[in-house]
Amino acid sequence: MKTKSAHIDTRDITINSKIDDYKQLIKLKLNLFVVFSAAFGYTMASNGSFNFMSLFLISLGGFLVVSASNGLNQVIERNYDKLMTRTENRPVATGRMSVSEASIVSLLLGICGVLILGIYFNKLTGILALSSLAIYAFVYTPLKRIHSINVFVGAIPGAMPPVLGYVAVTHTLDYMCVVLFLVQFLWQFVHFLSIAWILDDDYKKAGFKMLPSSGRSKLTAFKIILYALLLIPVAYMPFYLGKTGIISVVLSTLTVFYMLYRCFNLYKTCDNKEARQVMFSSYFYLTITQIVFILDKI
Numbered sequence: 001m002k003t004k005s006a007h008i009d010t011r012d013i014t015i016n017s018k019i020d021d022y023k024q025l026i027k028l029k030l031n032l033f034v035v036f037s038a039a040f041g042y043t044m045a046s047n048g049s050f051n052f053m054s055l056f057l058i059s060l061g062g063f064l065v066v067s068a069s070n071g072l073n074q075v076i077e078r079n080y081d082k083l084m085t086r087t088e089n090r091p092v093a094t095g096r097m098s099v100s101e102a103s104i105v106s107l108l109l110g111i112c113g114v115l116i117l118g119i120y121f122n123k124l125t126g127i128l129a130l131s132s133l134a135i136y137a138f139v140y141t142p143l144k145r146i147h148s149i150n151v152f153v154g155a156i157p158g159a160m161p162p163v164l165g166y167v168a169v170t171h172t173l174d175y176m177c178v179v180l181f182l183v184q185f186l187w188q189f190v191h192f193l194s195i196a197w198i199l200d201d202d203y204k205k206a207g208f209k210m211l212p213s214s215g216r217s218k219l220t221a222f223k224i225i226l227y228a229l230l231l232i233p234v235a236y237m238p239f240y241l242g243k244t245g246i247i248s249v250v251l252s253t254l255t256v257f258y259m260l261y262r263c264f265n266l267y268k269t270c271d272n273k274e275a276r277q278v279m280f281s282s283y284f285y286l287t288i289t290q291i292v293f294i295l296d297k298i
Helices: 002-026 028-046 052-076 099-121 123-143 150-158 160-170 175-198 200-205 218-240 246-269 272-297
Strands: none
Touching (some): 002 099, 028 052, 052 099, 052 123, 052 160, 123 150, 150 175, 160 175, 175 200, 175 218
């Protein structure tokens, strides 16, 4: 009996380990944050009158496409992930998951996601999803070792989730769609440059060029401030387009000011502690902005 029980426990551990590996492969926690952005775009387009099945499918499609992007990223970067403390335990980098397994799973996830978005909603949504996946995995990923412009390139697919949600409803790209893209596009420079600041030493081990050539400097901190400032006029655009009320815009702007406060502190100190505060404030900004805009629609 003891042998049987031990065998069952070992099998359970193996299954749980495999599940954990897949969670790491698709970056589950980050993925859920991105999926919320897709649902946000869908809600903005539907004006509060939406179909729950459609909301589920746009979330599922976005989830699968982002999962595929993350998986392919880890396949391509497996030899570099081994060099960094932050990524050395990833399943493909350690060999716990084979390159072929990770590649096949990622491609299947991507195909399913694109088909859901393209067939259930419309071709434009599917094309945008496929383009986003391709840019992230095959342009942004290799660029990370070549030039810091990779942050700009990576911000394009990173800003796509709310666009996918919006286009799934409207079947077209309009001014509001551009605004949703700009909000998340500009936000990413504040968010990812603060992360790159914190992890700069780790990134350098793999030869990743995530910060501008000026590195951890006042010039880089100043650039982060500029991107945060650009979010203020962009936040007012939905109101000018008649898509939101003034209260949600004001609340969103207040969170920008808080983020700016953290950015100015980083400019003054140029230390990792303040960069971490900028990162947290960026999460706070995007989450609050999307929530108040959604509440305004429903």
